[in-house]
Amino acid sequence: MIKTLHAFRPLHAFRLFLAGLLASLALGAHAQLSIEITGTGASRFPVIIPIFENEGRLPQSVTDVVRADLERSGLFTLIDTGPLPMPESVPPDLAAVRGRGADAVLTGSLIPMADGRYDVRFRLFDAHKQQELGAMSLPMSPAQNRLVGHRIADFVYEKLTGLPGYFATRIAYVIKSGPNFELQVADADGMNAATALRSREPIISPSWSPDGQRLAYVSFEQKKPIVYVHTLATGQRRVVANFKGSNSAPSWSPDGSQLAVVLTKDGQSQLYAIGADGSGVRRLAQSSGIDTEPFWGADGHIYFTSDRGGSPQIYRIPAGGGSAQRVSFEGNYNVSPRLSFDGKLLAFITRNAGRFQVAVQDVATRQTTILTDSARDESPSFAPNGRMILYATDTGGRGVLSAVSTDGRIRQRLTVQAADVREPAWGPQIR
Amino acid sequence: MKRLLPLAAALVLIPTAPVHAQLFGGDTEARNQVFQLRQEVQGQIETTSRGQLELAMQNEQMRAELARLRGQIELLTNEVETLKQRQKDFYVDLDARLRRFESGAAGNASAAPASGDAAPAAPAAATAPPQAPAPAPAPASANTESADYQGALALLKNGKHKDAQTAFERFVARYPNGNFTAGAHFWAGNSALQARDVASANRHFKTVIDKYPKENVAPDAMLGLANSQQAMNDAAGARRTLQSLLERYPQSNAAQVARQRLNAR
Amino acid sequence: MKKLVLPALLALTLAACSSTGPENGAASVQDRGAGVATVTAGSASGSGIAALTDPNNILSKRSVFFDFDSFVIKQEARALVEAHARFLVQNPQMNMLVQGNTDERGSREYNLALGQKRADVVKQALMLLGAKESQIESVSLGEEKPRCEDRTENCYAENRRGDMLYTGEF
Incomplete structure (x- = not known):
């Protein structure tokens, strides 16, 4: 504030x-700052960030923020997989992810909590090494979609580039x-x-x-x-x-x-x-x-x-x-x-x-x-x-x-x- | 408002005149003198002040000039440091290249004189031939000097030890005070050692040690001298040389080699 | 309260009749302009003050210009500085604010420092010519208050200056 x-x-x-x-x-x-990307990195990580399970219940999207952050960093290419969520609890089909040309995928779900907030759970997978790179859970109120989105983007950025993110x-x-x-x-x-x-x-x-x-x-x-x-x-x-x-x-x-x-x-x-x-x-x-x-x-x-x-x-x-x-x-x-x-x-x-x-x-x-x-x-x-x-x-x-x-x-x-x-x-x- | 100004001035001035008149009892001369004096002092103060201002401005100009000079010193100091570093890098580079060539030469010259210490191992430990081929354009004379040096090095590189020795000896005769003279003696000694001209090798290494003790090749020349002494079966002399190398250049790479050899015996 | 009002009135009067004096940029001019409507004349201005705004008087000129990257008061500006120094000596009740300015090129903070240096040079000159240190404060506006906003050499030269402002003018 x-x-x-x-x-x-x-x-x-x-x-x-x-x-x-x-x-x-x-x-x-x-008066908002609007950001325009005028140059990108030579090699970019192709990643899939599907919509999170239950995300439709929020007034404002979380994964839109994640995608925009990663895209704007110039280090990632986002591969669109349509409106189907990939729940955090279900192991993703990494062969299919590779088939879409992606190196990594983020799965996630919003679990409603008793106080009206959500527990946001997500996992990141390397599609080539076929292994999980990490998982996290963040509690959020519906109004915190941007902050939580930035934190998730920081997580993905750090896991894939080895450097801390700066979106939050x-x-x-x-x-x-x-x-x-x-x-x-x-x-x-x-x-x-x-x-x-x-x-x-x-x-x-x-x-x-x-x-x-x-x-x-x-x-x-x-x-x-x-x-x-x-x-x-x-x-x-x-x-x-x-x-x-x-x-x-x-x-x-x-x-x-x-x-x-x-x-x-x-x-x-x-x-x-x-x-x-x-x-x-x-x-x-x-x-x-x-x-x-x-x-x-x-x-x-x-x-x-x-x-x-x-x-x-x-x-x-x-x-x-x-x-x-x-x-x-x-x-x-x-x-x-x-x-x-x-x-x-x-x-x-x-x-x-x-x-x-x-x-x-x-x-x-x-x-x-x-x-x-x-x-x-x-x-x-x-x-x-x-x-x-x-x-x-x-x-x-x-x-x-x-x-x-x-x-x-x-x-x-x-x-x-x-x-x-x-x-x-x-x-x-x-x- | 402007119209009021003269009026105000008049009001101020009118009463003062009679007061002065009373004070000085109408002595106009004294009054004039005081007035004159005041004018003079005022004029002098103004002149002095102007002079001071002029001095202050000159001072500022000098300060700026001093700062520029300081800046130039900073730049030159940095340049010297950078050049030193670059020169060091060149040494290391040349050394690496010579090392490659020498290990090849050692293979060929299996009949090399010196005992198990394999004479070529000595120059291989050299940290620094005195000059490296500089990519930057140099004056013409320096160019030919450098070219002659390169030519002699090339002979050595190709295993023509006798020719290399002759070339280096001609080089030191032609450039007795050149940029590469110490190096030329050093390489002449190594060439001579390879060509089994041990007496010449001895002489060249001693020249380096006596005349160029501060050159980077001096410790390696001592190592070379020990080698030629060894080749002349002067084991005690070689040992003394190695010990003296340890005392004089304890930090050099050559000293490390010497230490190993002394311990091995 | 009275103490605050008087300088303000003086400022308003000065601004109203001054056409050649330096301006603090559009902002302060507007303030004064807005004030003129509410405050009427009849303010007491000392007899010495009129000289400060009389276009025929050298004292109405307030700006000392500097060459690029220079902090030397040029010969042509010496008479102006001398006149103001004399005024300060003769009017010890008057105080002055010297504002240093620079052109807009380069770092704002470095320009702030350059402006300060220009203001200091003017202050030093006034003191050498007899003004008291307690009468003068030097501050910098850096590149923040350009008098001229075009990106031309003439404009840059116009902005490389020190301005001398008297009590009530700042």
Whole structure:
């Protein structure tokens, strides 16, 4: 659940009135992201996901969600077997499954429970090895069809690819519509979008807490950049950094207790760590140039952008202090570093012949690959399994979100009707 | 509003004039001097301030220039590190290729001089001939030097030990301070050993050990020297050489071989 | 409450008679425009303030422009900065907000830092010319409040600037 807030200047009657007026005109939570697949993997798993037994009793389908998730991932081809369910309790005819050209099949049933809920039971089979890959059961109320569908898709994805799925995660992003800004949170498939904050001033740099319950971000509602931490369920907000000058670029520590932020209270933009409650500021690095865009990696390093070498490049420092080490060497504009959750890949934006594109570096070998061919990419962020990178880009002068797999093969585009979408951040995997 | 401005100014100014007059008792000269002084000081302050601003801007330009230089150092340092790594990779690659050729040569040269230690095993353990064929374009002279070196290596590879020895000796005479000179001595020693010219082999290995102790081939040259000493039935000398190899280059692959041999005896 | 109303009135008056002063983007202009209808004139503006809006007075100009990737105040902007520094010295009760801006290309956060640096350079210059540090705050708007929204070099140049705003104007 997300509570929507309206940002306004305290005690300012005019603004309060205007904010209320404009909020009523502003686009509502009905604005959905629609996702379009623009590229797929080279080899895709052919799978059969038949309708579950008793699924017809639900107002909204579960297996439709599973199929859409798998299809959208670009790693699966769905083979349609018509409207006949394959109950979880009956061993499937795997020879027939192979005959349809499928490598795997999911059987499932909904067992009604006394409290009106259902027990969703399902099994996954490998048609070639002729063996069961796993089984699970999830209780659900009829309204939870999407969440349960995402969880089942995660299960299938993990069993067949060996990587955790990312369908039951959330994304945050900012929509600009005329003079209005909205910080929204949606499911990874773009559905269930809800507005966390409305403002007439810009909102940038949302960053998810590791527990997925809070967002840190920068809001200009007080006419200058200030860092807030916002608890999504309650709508409670807390100013964590409002020092003289600019306060920006929050990034959570892996344990969720601290934030790396950029402050200008002592001069130029420099890196600091601050408690998630705004307490105990401590300086992380010192340079004679601009240091910004910290990303607190799970490898114990803080990656950041600095122009100490005459052009913006990516450096890293140990989170506990130490000397900075340069990480990017190609080109004269490398910004917005983000480390994958396993610490193996570094995504960033590079300027390549005047175009800003998403690049990924293998941290161990320093091998760097440019993944996109667009010109105005910004704000990359990894899916929790490290396989996809979500980023903001531009088509026809309008901001859209795109996702690309780390091998560059799978591409998706997420758009909102008649609005600019920007500043995406992919939330963590909550288990 | 604008029309009111002169009026307001007048209101402020009118009462002040008589006050001044009373204070200075009509001494217009003193008054003028104070006024003049104030003007001068004001002018000086402004000039100084401008100078400071100019300095601040120059400072900013210097800071930017310094940052650019820092960036260049970062790039060059990274480049050096990358090149070092690449060079190492080339060594390993060349070594692997030579190893293949040598194991073939050992099969042919069954009548090789050295005892059970099979002389070719020594160079096979080499971690690093000093230079590798660089794919990157090099200056013309370096090109011919490299080509000559390659030519001599090819002779050795084809089992023409005497010719290879001659070629390497001609090479070191022509490029006494070249990029591959240490390597050429090393391979000349190995060729000589194969061609049973043990005295020459001895000499070449000693040249490497004495003149190029820091080259990667130096530990292997000591191994080669031990081999030629063995071939001259100087078992004690060979043993001393191996022990000295252990002391000087304890981390080298050649030292491992030496350790094995010393233990085997 | 009075404290809040006065600057607001001042702002409204300034906005109403200013045509060359910098604008905070469409949002704030609308606010002021909406306010003008309800609040009538007769506000007390000090005699020094008129100079800030008189198009013939250099003080009505508020923007310092920067070259691409540069933080040096160009020679042609020095007279403007000097004039504002003199105004601040002569009017110690006046405070100033310097807002740094950048063009839209590249990372928002990096641009925020660049904007801050531009604002700081203007603030530093004003202080070297005699203004007190307590009179000036420098903040960045980064690329978030472009004055010009086309994707042309001219437009980008227009957005690479620091704006000097006085009490009541922000």
